[in-house]
Structures are given as structure tokens and as C-alpha cells.
Amino acid sequence: MPNTSSSKKNSQDQPQFSGPIPKSSHRTEMGKSEDSKKNSGKKLKDVEISVPIVYGNIAFWLGKKASEYQSHKWTIYVRGASNEDLGVIIKRVVFQLHSSFNNPMRVVDAPPFELSEAGWGEFEIAITLYFHSDVCDKPLNLYHHLKLYPEDENSSMSTKKPVVVELYDEIVFPDPTEAFLARVQNHPAVHLPRLPAGLTLPPPIPVEDASKRRKGDTKDNPFSQWFLNFSEADELLQLAAARQQVRMT
Template sequence: MDQNARSEPDPRSPAKRLKDVEVSVPIVYGTISFWLGKKATETQSHKWTVYVRGATNADLGAVVKRVVFQLHPSFNNPVRAVESPPFELSECGWGEFEIAITLYFHADACDKPLTLFHHLKLYSEDEPGTQSIKKPVVVESYDEIVFPDPSENFFARVKNHPAILSYVSAPLGLHSGRIEEVNEAKEEETKDHPLSQWFKNFSEGDELSKLAAARQQVQGHIVKLRNQLSSMNGQLESVVIECD
């Protein structure tokens, strides 16, 4: 699993930001490639699709404004922008190469784009030497885009969106800590997709639950340390006053 991608807030932004709040967007990016069988030629052996999707196939359009795919320079117009969901493109070819995927966010989310890299696979590593027109080669990666201290407008706009996991740091004592998931009871909605039967199901596996548990533990430690530091500073000020 890739390390979580973090989208840092722009300190120059005048928008009021929510301290100790995180908006997390689980995403999946990857490729699906089909062998063309009898229709295959030396230069057109596979048809493939590269994409970025929500982990539950939910629409990412509330957060992502557009996605730019950087293909191999041998393709016509190798830099291609997709301005609306679904964020994907399809091509035909014969070779494997690395694809750069750059996500641009809406202005109230983040001013900085995020670039991911994915290697297009046309041939199965699990079944080398065998190809089927019915069973594609699917390679996907799971990640989370994290927006710390989001603007009030952004948080209000997306907090109930099915593609979003929002976390708020609750007030903690020195020896306890937990993170409340804002959309804990939110019903997941998914989008139908012609390739969805081949998508890996990250939502029902351990991926989301493990990440949520790890995030809760880390955030709990952070807030606990903040409270300890605040208490120590208060004690230090008291000692200084008594000495004076």
C-alpha cells in the first residue's frame, strides 16, 4: 500500500480553516487491459483503460476538478486532460510504460495538484505466457488523499459526500483519546461502471478499517501530546511567576 498522500493547506488562503479536522478521500488508481485476440496486430495488441476512481466507485467530482494523464511520448497528444468524472481514458497499444496521473482539486480544497504514478501492465504476472480476451489484466493501487485543516466551505460542501471520510479530533484528557468519524453512519453510494466487475473491492476488505484504526491511534497520540505540552507550559509559567 502506498503512503497516504497529503494535500497541505495554502497558508496564504484567507478562508477560515477548521483546526484538528481532516477530510480523507479514499481513491483507487490503475489500469485494466484486454488482449485483442485475433484482432491483435504488432502495434495494436491490447486495449486498455487508465483511471482514478473512488474506493467505493463514488463520484470524485466534488473534490477533483480535473485529471491529466501523461502517456508515453509515442502516442499522439500524450498529455491528455479529463475535465469531469469518470476520470479515465482508453487507448490501444502494444507496450508497457509508466503513466503519470495528476489530480487538480477544486479551489476551496487545495491549490496544489497531486501527481501519482502507475505502471501499465498488459501481461499477467500470475499466469505468464497465457492471454485471454475474456479475462483482463487488472492492476490497481489504493491510497488516501488527506486534507488537514480544511476550509469551512470545503468541509461543509463535502462532509456528507459518499466518497469522503471526514475525521474530527475530539477534546481529550491527558490519558485518553479518540477520533470521531463525522460520517460514521453515512450510507455508501456507488456509481455503475462498465468495467466495475473487474474492479478490486477495497471497501469490504481490511484496507479501510485498518487505515481508519491507524489514523485514530495516530491522531489520539498527537492530541494527547498537545495536551501534555500545554499542561507543561502552564506549570512552567506558574513556576516563573512564583520565582518572580
């Protein structure tokens, strides 16, 4: 956070936001308004499309270059759970920063959906996801508390190892249109359901050749080495380890 008079670890002047918050089960179900339902084409009943996402921040301490109000460089972002490009689902992302920043409402219209800044204070950031018109016309509000300092207060800060805080969520789109499903059915960021028997979809739209990906694709993100792994395999291993630990105690 830029020049303010509050504590460096906790701002006393935090902005307050309201709106729906992702469920504790990490599964957020989206819906369509009545107008959208009328104009969205044939819908697939009892079908769900899910999109795993991760949102959070990475913060680098500036070390000897740090000043009183510029101690860290940080980036807030929304990414695919395995670092896929979410542009097939998300049209734009709005990050609402602390009011002490110039132009605190920042709009990112293309992937990667991230925003970088510098400062010294921790505060809550509201993140609003806007989807393509054939996906959902209702935005989704997320909230993330920017973290710059290690959880362990006894830990020494390092310019080489950043602080990374991420949250996992799964956005669920019930009763999608055939056109929406056909458009995203080959995309790696999207989890597709089993389709009803006898249902045939239009030919899938080819996914962009990996060799022709545009510069800045999330797979090439320079922070990817620091991102946490939220794969299902890792989660299952953690659950198995926890069960084993319970048996041993």
C-alpha cells in the same frame, strides 16, 4: 504503446517524471499555499478530511483482432475506493502518456476520470490530480506502470478476462475550511472526522439524487465488475487471516 521498436513487454524508451510520490503508508497529506490560506475562509484546526482513491489500469487482449502494434485495448483511471464519483473533490486529471502517442498529455475535465487507448507496450504514466479551489490549490502527482500482460508469464492470455492492476491511496486534507466541509459532508466518497465539541456547520448541500445521476457516473462504469475491492472490511479480514496463519505456523 503505438509504433516503437522496443520490447513488447518493456519499453526501453520510457519517459521520466519527477515530483512527490504517495507515501508507502498509502496516506498522502495535502496542504495549501500561503495565498490559498489567506483567501480560503475560516479553517477548522486539528480536523482532517480523507478521500480514499484507487488508480490503475484495466487491459483487454484483442485476441484474433490483435496486430503487431495493437494487441490490447486499455484504460487508465482514478476512481473512488468504492467506485464513488470523485468530481466533488477533483476538478480535472491529466494523464501523461508515452511520447510515441499523439498528443501524449491528455486532460480529463469531468468524471469518470479515465482515458482509453490501444497499443502493445507497457510504460509509466504520470497522473496529476487538480482539485477544486476550496479543496487544495496544489496538484497531486501519482505514477502508475501500465500493465497489459499477466504477472505469471506461463498464464495464457484471454479476451474475456482482463489484466487489472490497481493501487490504493488515501488523500488527506488537514485543516479544511468550514465551507469545504459543509459542501462534502454528505458525499459517499469522503471520510469525515469527528468534529470539535460545539462546532456547528452550515446546512449540508444535498447530494444529487441517485435516480438523476448523469450518464457516465462511476457507479455505472462498465468495468466495475473487474475492479478490485478495497473496503475496510475486506482489509480487516485479510489481516485477521494473516494473523491466524502466523499462529498456525
